[in-house]
Amino acid sequence: MPLVLFFLLTLMGLRAPSPLRVEHLTCEDLVDPLGLGEARPRLSWQLVASGRDVMQTAYEIRAAATKEGLKKKGTLLWSSGKVAGDRSVYVPYGGPAPATGERVWWQVRVWDNHGHHSPWSAPAWWEAGVMDTSFWKASWIEAEVEEDLTRSQPAHMFRKDFSLPRRVVRARAYVTAHGLYELCLNGRKAGDDLFTPGWTSYHHRLQYQVYDVTSLLHQGENTVAALVGDGWYRGNFPFKGNRNTYGQHLALLVQLEILLDDGTTRRIVTDGTWRSSNEGPVRASDIYNGETWDGRRDDPSWKRPGYDDSSWHGVRVKHYPYGVLTATEGLPVRRVEEIVPVKIWVSEAGDTLVDMGQNMVGWVRLKARGPAGTTIVLRHGEVLDRDGNLYTLNLRSARQTDTVILAGRDEETFEPHFTFHGFRYVEVHGYPGPLTPDRITGIVIHSAFRPAGHFACSDTLVNRLQHNIVWGMKGNFLDVPTDCPQRDERLGWTGDAQVFAPTACFLGQVAPFYRKWMKDFIVDQQKEGQVPYVIPDVLSKNGKGASAAAGWADAAVIIPWHLYVSYGDRKILEQQYGSMKRWVEYQRRRAGDSYLWNKDFTFGDWLAFNTQRSDYPGATTDKDFICQVYFARSTLLLSRAAAVLGKKEDAAFYRDLYDKVREAFLREFVTPNGRLSPNTQTAYVQALDLGLLPGELRDTAAARLAADVRRFGHLTTGFLGAYLINPVLSDHGYHDLACQLLMRKKYPSWLYPVTKGATTIWERWDGIRPDGSFQDPGMNSFNHYAYGAIGDWLYRYVAGINPDERQPGYKHILLHPRPAKPLSWAEASHETPYGRVALRWEQHDSTMTLTATIPCNTTATLILPGAAGKKVMCDGEPVEKSKGWKYGVTGKEMVLELGSGVYRFEY
Numbered sequence: 021m022p023l024v025l026f027f028l029l030t031l032m033g034l035r036a037p038s039p040l041r042v043e044h045l046t047c048e049d050l051v052d053p054l055g056l057g058e059a060r061p062r063l064s065w066q067l068v069a070s071g072r073d074v075m076q077t078a079y080e081i082r083a084a085a086t087k088e089g090l091k092k093k094g095t096l097l098w099s100s101g102k103v104a105g106d107r108s109v110y111v112p113y114g115g116p117a118p119a120t121g122e123r124v125w126w127q128v129r130v131w132d133n134h135g136h137h138s139p140w141s142a143p144a145w146w147e148a149g150v151m152d153t154s155f156w157k158a159s160w161i162e163a164e165v166e167e168d169l170t171r172s173q174p175a176h177m178f179r180k181d182f183s184l185p186r187r188v189v190r191a192r193a194y195v196t197a198h199g200l201y202e203l204c205l206n207g208r209k210a211g212d213d214l215f216t217p218g219w220t221s222y223h224h225r226l227q228y229q230v231y232d233v234t235s236l237l238h239q240g241e242n243t244v245a246a247l248v249g250d251g252w253y254r255g256n257f258p259f260k261g262n263r264n265t266y267g268q269h270l271a272l273l274v275q276l277e278i279l280l281d282d283g284t285t286r287r288i289v290t291d292g293t294w295r296s297s298n299e300g301p302v303r304a305s306d307i308y309n310g311e312t313w314d315g316r317r318d319d320p321s322w323k324r325p326g327y328d329d330s331s332w333h334g335v336r337v338k339h340y341p342y343g344v345l346t347a348t349e350g351l352p353v354r355r356v357e358e359i360v361p362v363k364i365w366v367s368e369a370g371d372t373l374v375d376m377g378q379n380m381v382g383w384v385r386l387k388a389r390g391p392a393g394t395t396i397v398l399r400h401g402e403v404l405d406r407d408g409n410l411y412t413l414n415l416r417s418a419r420q421t422d423t424v425i426l427a428g429r430d431e432e433t434f435e436p437h438f439t440f441h442g443f444r445y446v447e448v449h450g451y452p453g454p455l456t457p458d459r460i461t462g463i464v465i466h467s468a469f470r471p472a473g474h475f476a477c478s479d480t481l482v483n484r485l486q487h488n489i490v491w492g493m494k495g496n497f498l499d500v501p502t503d504c505p506q507r508d509e510r511l512g513w514t515g516d517a518q519v520f521a522p523t524a525c526f527l528g529q530v531a532p533f534y535r536k537w538m539k540d541f542i543v544d545q546q547k548e549g550q551v552p553y554v555i556p557d558v559l560s561k562n563g564k565g566a567s568a569a570a571g572w573a574d575a576a577v578i579i580p581w582h583l584y585v586s587y588g589d590r591k592i593l594e595q596q597y598g599s600m601k602r603w604v605e606y607q608r609r610r611a612g613d614s615y616l617w618n619k620d621f622t623f624g625d626w627l628a629f630n631t632q633r634s635d636y637p638g639a640t641t642d643k644d645f646i647c648q649v650y651f652a653r654s655t656l657l658l659s660r661a662a663a664v665l666g667k668k669e670d671a672a673f674y675r676d677l678y679d680k681v682r683e684a685f686l687r688e689f690v691t692p693n694g695r696l697s698p699n700t701q702t703a704y705v706q707a708l709d710l711g712l713l714p715g716e717l718r719d720t721a722a723a724r725l726a727a728d729v730r731r732f733g734h735l736t737t738g739f740l741g742a743y744l745i746n747p748v749l750s751d752h753g754y755h756d757l758a759c760q761l762l763m764r765k766k767y768p769s770w771l772y773p774v775t776k777g778a779t780t781i782w783e784r785w786d787g788i789r790p791d792g793s794f795q796d797p798g799m800n801s802f803n804h805y806a807y808g809a810i811g812d813w814l815y816r817y818v819a820g821i822n823p824d825e826r827q828p829g830y831k832h833i834l835l836h837p838r839p840a841k842p843l844s845w846a847e848a849s850h851e852t853p854y855g856r857v858a859l860r861w862e863q864h865d866s867t868m869t870l871t872a873t874i875p876c877n878t879t880a881t882l883i884l885p886g887a888a889g890k891k892v893m894c895d896g897e898p899v900e901k902s903k904g905w906k907y908g909v910t911g912k913e914m915v916l917e918l919g920s921g922v923y924r925f926e927y
């Protein structure tokens with residue numbers, strides 16, 4: 021190309037694209053976040069380039085207050101200058117901290133090790149939330165209405181009219197509530213988020229949301245309106261008969277900041293001039309019990325100007341402290357997908373039943389036409405009983421019932437506001453006319469994580485299991501990680517979350533979700549360091565009790581560590597370090613000089629296989645043993661976290677403590693021949709996984725474990741053993757046995773529920789027994805993700821994608837597929853912070869084909885199983901001839917050190 025033409029095209033921006041691009045810019049793992057609480061957030065980006073071995077060698081970030089401002093040096097807020105290095109994830113913003121509501125635009129360009137440099141990326145932005153509590157000028161308001169605080173109450177409505185003299189250039193709403201709220205401006209809902217303000221330990225941390233409401237306001241008359249329901253704050257929660265957990269009164273806080281086209285500003289705040297009512301259509305709304313909607317009371321004009329609110333009540337102004345208000349950090353709950361029913365029929369008992377074909381969480385959207393006062397009742401349940409009727413005993417006291425009363429208009433559409441149901445089936449009573457699939461739609465809601473993981477293999481039942489794991493996650497990611505979404509529980513059980521977190525980190529981009537939840541560990545942790553069973557803690561009394569259970573409380577340490585390994589998020593360790601340490605210190609004090617911690621109540625290996633066979637007793641693992649292994653685990657991880665954070669003394673201290681805890685463990689629970697007491701699968705699995713046994717006993721212990729599995733013919737593990745048994749077997753030479761456990765179809769096994777038609781993971785191995793009867797209704801959830809933790813093994817071992825904790829966040833990736841019969845192929849992919857990693861293996865006769873995709877700016881170690889001594893081809897060339905990467909042989913395997921790119925091996 022002639023030089024002149026080159027420059028001309030460059031000037032016009034038409035030059036052939038550079039082979040290197042920067043994409044997927046995120047700020048604190050979020051795309052263009054509005055209302056960020058961080059003054060100096062961390063920025064991440066991904067390199068996109070074809071070819072192999074692409075590493076970033078330098079980057080440059082620039083930031084400005086406007087998009088246009090990015091282009092001129094003089095208008096930049098900050099420029100990093102060209103910074104040498106390969107850091108592209110969690111790079112701290114170094115410019116001046118934006119003030120409340122200020123936006124920072126930023127973009128980045130990079131250089132690579134092939135002499136390329138990228139163009140500037142497309143600009144991204146974040147907007148600062150409330151950076152200073154003096155910002156708050158709004159007052160808390162409560163409705164001046166009479167209420168019966170002993171039972172579910174109608175939702176409260178708040179409204180205020182105001183006028184704006186000129187065109188609106190920019191408007192933001194800052195909003196929160198005691199209860200759950202929906203904000204509307206001129207009749208239109210602000211944002212798509214549901215269950216706002218989310219669930220946190222409200223007395224310590226109450227999130228506010230920020231909405232861009234520019235397009236909802238206009239010159240002239242406007243109305244701001246809000247509907248507030250009971251929610252977690254004061255509804256029936258937790259368990260049966262409890263109410264008013266956080267307080268008795270619903271309240272609202274709204275501050276609108278409006279910029280007009282003449283440069284002047286207007287501020288509209290909640291204050292004594294607002295009007296309130298509890299006479300609206302939402303007559304009752306409870307998280308567990310459902311919503312009652314009376315369409316006859318629905319006059320949507322209350323949300324718009326010109327509505328006569330003279331019959332409404334005033335409001336009480338309250339002075340609740342602003343100090344607990346905190347920016348929204350998690351992932352908003354949203355409507356994520358819609359499901360068309362697979363079947364609608366009339367049961368033996370004469371009820372109309374609707375099958376969504378999927379155990380899901382959310383609600384139904386119902387369309388109906390009928391005379392005013394027609395009452396339609398929607399009962400939700402997960403399964404049908406043997407006679408084909410809706411089974412609801414396992415919901416315990418949760419009614420999961422929506423009641424819709426028609427207004428008698430043309431066509432009415434109902435969706436509840438402040439409740440959610442865990443269900444596959446809906447029983448519909450009183451529907452006027454025939455109910456057809458176009459009249460009833462399943463609305464699936466959950467914390468809107470970006471999907472990040474895929475797994476598939478040659479076995480359809482295993483693929484179904486994977487489907488069920490994904491749906492178990494969807495169903496239990498509702499602002500906090502919950503145990504179950506259907507019965508009168510739905511709590512942030514820490515043990516369940518702890519075992520499932522690695523699987524969740526593979527399946528979704530969930531760093532912000534957990535970062536938010538972990539902050540509630542800090543504030544809800546008890547005085548001496550005990551970690552509550554559930555977070556947010558709604559079970560302890562006055563900050564006492566319901567805490568310190570081994571395997572549950574340890575979530576305080578284990579989850580931050582997983583987040584660090586999965587995302588390379590060092591800040592989560594900084595944020596949680598104090599809490600992690602307080603928990604280990606609690607155990608240390610309780611253990612005293614014996615270094616045996618066994619003084620607190622624990623749930624043990626929850627829901628383990630309960631053997632009644634007298635010839636093989638002993639599937640139940642001693643609680644003392646469980647306590648000790650988790651004491652050891654938390655101590656070890658704490659020492660590692662300390663090392664990562666450069667806290668050398670702590671690292672050494674807790675490493676030493678770990679040695680003592682381990683010695684105490686060996687003295688107490690291990691015979692010199694490597695037999696464990698208790699002699700159970702969970703015991704071996706826990707000890708081996710953590711490396712608690714001395715080297716010479718490991719093989720014997722693993723052999724005992726394998727023998728026990730063979731003796732039973734199946735696993736006997738509960739919550740605390742099941743997530744580890746397969747990785748431990750695979751790591752100790754029994755991968756085939758692990759695969760047999762996976763493939764087993766009879767109870768107890770992962771596939772047994774699949775053969776029974778499960779579409780989610782069950783709480784119990786036999787929620788529905790082989791004879792079709794149900795397990796104990798007192799505890800029989802059909803959507804409990806804990807046993808879905810097998811996912812982690814499927815992705816890391818069967819497919820073979822592993823993070824490397826020495827270079828966390830997949831900066832270095834360990835690719836170690838482990839083919840095993842009867843699978844002939846398996847594949848997985850994961851959206852790492854650097855981009856997509858993928859691995860697929862396929863074995864036909866004696867030929868293995870393996871394709872690996874490694875993202876830019878990372879390196880990977882790939883282990884080719886069984887390749888030693890074979891002729892290994894890479895993209896048609898013998899491996900020995902492929903230049904630029906190292907390879908070697910260990911045992912039966914070939915080990916390759918690879919850079920980014922796509923590689924296809926055959927041998």
Ligand code: BGC
Binds near residue numbers: 513
């Ligand atoms: C929950 C759990 C939880 C357990 C504690 C149950 O009611 O559903 O999954 O971990 O209690 O043992």
